[in-house]
Amino acid sequence: MGQEQAISHLRSLAASSTYSNMIFLGPSGTGKTSAAIVFSREILGDTFATNFKHLNVRDLRYYSVAKAKRSLQSLAKLDRHERTELDEYMSVVFQAAKARLKAKGQKRAPNRSQLLLEAIRFFASTITVSDELVKILVLDEADALDMNMQQALRRTMEIYSDACRFIFITPSITGWSPAVISRSLVVRFPSPSMEVIESLVTRIAKAEGVKIDNDALVAIARESSGDMRRAINILQVAATGSAIVTEDGVYECSETQLVGEVRRVVTLAIDGQFIKARKSLRNLIAIEGYTPEEICLEIERDITRRPFDSAILSQILDRVATINHRILQAKNPFIQLTALLASIGRIAVSETT
Numbered sequence: 001m002g003q004e005q006a007i008s009h010l011r012s013l014a015a016s017s018t019y020s021n022m023i024f025l026g027p028s029g030t031g032k033t034s035a036a037i038v039f040s041r042e043i044l045g046d047t048f049a050t051n052f053k054h055l056n057v058r059d060l061r062y063y064s065v066a067k068a069k070r071s072l073q074s075l076a077k078l079d080r081h082e083r084t085e086l087d088e089y090m091s092v093v094f095q096a097a098k099a100r101l102k103a104k105g106q107k108r109a110p111n112r113s114q115l116l117l118e119a120i121r122f123f124a125s126t127i128t129v130s131d132e133l134v135k136i137l138v139l140d141e142a143d144a145l146d147m148n149m150q151q152a153l154r155r156t157m158e159i160y161s162d163a164c165r166f167i168f169i170t171p172s173i174t175g176w177s178p179a180v181i182s183r184s185l186v187v188r189f190p191s192p193s194m195e196v197i198e199s200l201v202t203r204i205a206k207a208e209g210v211k212i213d214n215d216a217l218v219a220i221a222r223e224s225s226g227d228m229r230r231a232i233n234i235l236q237v238a239a240t241g242s243a244i245v246t247e248d249g250v251y252e253c254s255e256t257q258l259v260g261e262v263r264r265v266v267t268l269a270i271d272g273q274f275i276k277a278r279k280s281l282r283n284l285i286a287i288e289g290y291t292p293e294e295i296c297l298e299i300e301r302d303i304t305r306r307p308f309d310s311a312i313l314s315q316i317l318d319r320v321a322t323i324n325h326r327i328l329q330a331k332n333p334f335i336q337l338t339a340l341l342a343s344i345g346r347i348a349v350s351e352t353t
């Protein structure tokens with residue numbers, strides 16, 4: 001819903017089968033991943049199962065080499081819930097990367113970024129394609145590719161351009177290599193309007209037999225900030241345990257755990273309780289499993305909701321931007337986030353003195 005332009009664009013590409021590499025650009029929960037899957041099914045038909053792959057770049061970037069070293073045989077001995085499809089894929093990729101590097105004279109095992117590039121190259125190069133059809137490789141969260149990776153990727157795109165189409169999914173292309181952008185068609189998925197979200201929520205509520213009044217509908221549309229997935233989640237939680245969704249109910253359940261936790265962490269940092277703030281931050285990442293990027297984004301939202309004067313606010317947001325950028329490049333994003341907390345504390349203190 002609300003993506004008529006993207007849909008008609010993709011429809012005509014699918015009909016003419018002259019599609020190139022693509023970049024799906026837009027904020028969270030606007031239908032990018034769903035569209036990539038639907039589009040690929042349409043193009044690939046019966047060969048979808050073998051000629052389609054969806055890889056999350058962030059998962060690949062943080063995939064540990066030690067895990068990838070496990071052989072398929074040893075993975076097979078694990079319980080089904082202890083191994084994922086990605087585990088199996090990365091085990092194969094590890095062997096491929098090792099063989100390639102060995103052929104080039106490198107004796108060491110592949111490192112993380114070599115593993116990531118091989119994960120991309122491997123699918124593009126090896127899976128057989130039935131006559132005239134192509135393969136489609138979806139690289140989700142492609143904003144996590146740094147410049148070096150993009151350079152290497154560009155070569156892969158060129159070498160396998162006959163056989164494999166890439167769909168990159170990303171919230172932004174600032175900082176992307178022009179070489180990659182120029183080889184791709186950009187399809188935009190803008191944030192839907194309040195009306196579109198309201199009609200989506202209305203439709204689902206109706207289908208599920210949930211009563212929702214107009215104020216609650218407006219509240220969901222507002223709280224979801226253009227994220228359809230979030231709108232659906234809020235509706236679902238608000239409808240749990242009561243068949244009537246009210247405005248109060250929506251506000252009660254729309255505060256996620258992350259929002260609450262980040263507010264506590266930032267408050268601690270502002271109050272000068274840096275050690276405590278750092279500890280809670282560590283728990284958020286290590287125990288709750290939030291990614292550093294989503295925490296950074298939530299810190300930014302939290303900061304803008306606080307009553308700072310604009311000079312202080314702009315100083316802090318400037319830091320947020322720097323740290324956000326560094327997180328994408330850094331080996332240890334936790335260190336970057338603690339640095340951000342330290343800055344917030346320092347800048348906030350300067351306001352009161």
Ligand SMILES: Nc1ncnc2c1ncn2[C@@H]1O[C@H](COP(=O)(O)OP(=O)(O)OP(=O)(O)O)[C@@H](O)[C@H]1O
Pocket residue numbers: 001002003026027028029030031032033034035200228229230232
């Ligand atoms: N345009 C839309 N119309 C209807 N439902 C939508 C739309 N966009 C998203 N949704 C709902 O939200 C869910 C998540 O959408 P999807 O994963 O495609 O979003 P995304 O753009 O890939 O988000 P992210 O950037 O967070 O990965 C979908 O399963 C669907 O239920």
Ligand SMILES: [Mg+2]
Pocket residue numbers: 032033034140169
């Ligand atoms: Mg997605």
